[in-house]
Structure formats: structure tokens, C-alpha cells
Amino acid sequence: MVVTIRAFNVTDIFFKNYRMLNSNAAMAWLILRVETLQNLILLSAALLIVLQPGKRLPGFVGQSLSYAITLNTIQVIMTRFRCNLSNYIVSVERIEQFMHIPPEPPAIVEDMRxxxxxxxxxxxxxxxxxxxxxxxxxxxxxxxxxxxxxxxxxxxxxxxxxxxxxxxxxx
Structure with missing residues (x-):
């Protein structure tokens, strides 16, 4: 595949599209899992607060759930930041690997025609x-x-x- 990409001289376009598609898919998968886990935890906490015997203060319940939702949002933002940081680090490693691939020989060697x-x-x-x-x-x-x-x-x-x-x- 690398040979074909080089042959058509579209390495810049390939790297741009590959990095964007790969990182977006991985990030979407991870954030979906993180949000699902956080929503399950929030649902469990809300059920425990509501089903807890005794007197509950409505302000305390509302404030607890509001903070939990805010923490979910912060967790998603931090996950996105961490994914982007990892992608930048990996892209630098990939560029370093591609720099050391030996170049292909020329298609036509004038002395040997x-x-x-x-x-x-x-x-x-x-x-x-x-x-x-x-x-x-x-x-x-x-x-x-x-x-x-x-x-x-x-x-x-x-x-x-x-x-x-x-x-x-x-x-």
C-alpha cells in the first residue's frame, strides 16, 4: 500500500486523512464507553440517594446530581484532551518511522536503458x-x-x- 501511495505522490493527503479518521474513530469509541460507564454510575448514585431511607434534603440531592453531571462533562473533556495528546505523540512516532523507510529506486535509470x-x-x-x-x-x-x-x-x-x-x- 505504501508503494501505491508513493507512486501517486499523495502521501500528504493520505497521512492527513488517515490521522483524522483513525483518531476520530478511536476517540468516539473511547468517549462512548466512558460516558456509558459514567451514566451508569450516576444512575446508581441517584437511585441510592432517592431510595435511601430517612429524610432527604431536596437541595442536597439536586446539588449532588448537578455536581455529578458536571464531573461527567469534565471527564469527557479530559478524555478528549488525552486522546488528542496521544494522537499527536503517535503521529510524531509514525513520522519518525516513515523518515527511515528507504526511498524507492527511480523508475528509469538513464545509464541502463x-x-x-x-x-x-x-x-x-x-x-x-x-x-x-x-x-x-x-x-x-x-x-x-x-x-x-x-x-x-x-x-x-x-x-x-x-x-x-x-x-x-x-x-
Missing amino acids: PPFSWPTDGRIELQDLKKQYRPNAPLVLKGITCTFVEETRVDMLAAKGQEAAIYDGPD
Whole structure:
């Protein structure tokens, strides 16, 4: 995936979108859990206050619940702050990791290019050609065997999930 992102030269856009989507999803998940837990605690406290035997002062009950709701809000704000701080720290670590990825070699090496008319005569034979995008990726070309003779046009056609069909024919 990194190779494709670099090939299209969209690393800045990818990092911006990835960081935003990843951090927002994680933060929303965590805050939902924190708020659920706090609401359960607040509900339990309110039930204990209301169901407690004896005389209750209405002002005390109202003030207790008001403070509990305020503490819930403060807890959510602190959770958001902590999530953002963690995301900034992780993004710095990721940038440091990506700085040490070796650059890809250039697509065209001028000193090593064959002449424009190459091949002028002869043939190219491929036997059991297998290619993959990276070492751990699945094969994208699976055992292609073919021969190309001079002045022959070659088209490779493949639908997704099918074998490549090679057509050899004159121009």
C-alpha cells in the first residue's frame, strides 16, 4: 500500500486523512464507553440517594446530581484532551518511522536503458513467470510462459481474479 501511495505522490493527503479518521474513530469509541460507564454510575448514585431511607434534603440531592453531571462533562473533556495528546505523540512516532523507510529506486535509470530499437531481432521467452508486489503479498502473475518474436505486438488482458490471456499478433 505504501508503494501505491508513493507512486501517486499523495502521501500528504493520505497521512492527513488517515490521522483524522483513525483518531476520530478511536476517540468516539473511547468517549462512548466512558460516558456509558459514567451514566451508569450516576444512575446508581441517584437511585441510592432517592431510595435511601430517612429524610432527604431536596437541595442536597439536586446539588449532588448537578455536581455529578458536571464531573461527567469534565471527564469527557479530559478524555478528549488525552486522546488528542496521544494522537499527536503517535503521529510524531509514525513520522519518525516513515523518515527511515528507504526511498524507492527511480523508475528509469538513464545509464541502463536499452536502445530504442531493442530488440531488433531475436525473441524473448518467459518461462513460469511469477510476480508479486512485495515479498509477503500474493502473486499477481502466476506462472506465465510465453514467447515474443521480433516485430510482434503483445497485449495482456486479465479480468480481476482470472488468468492473464496473452495475444500475440502482428501490428
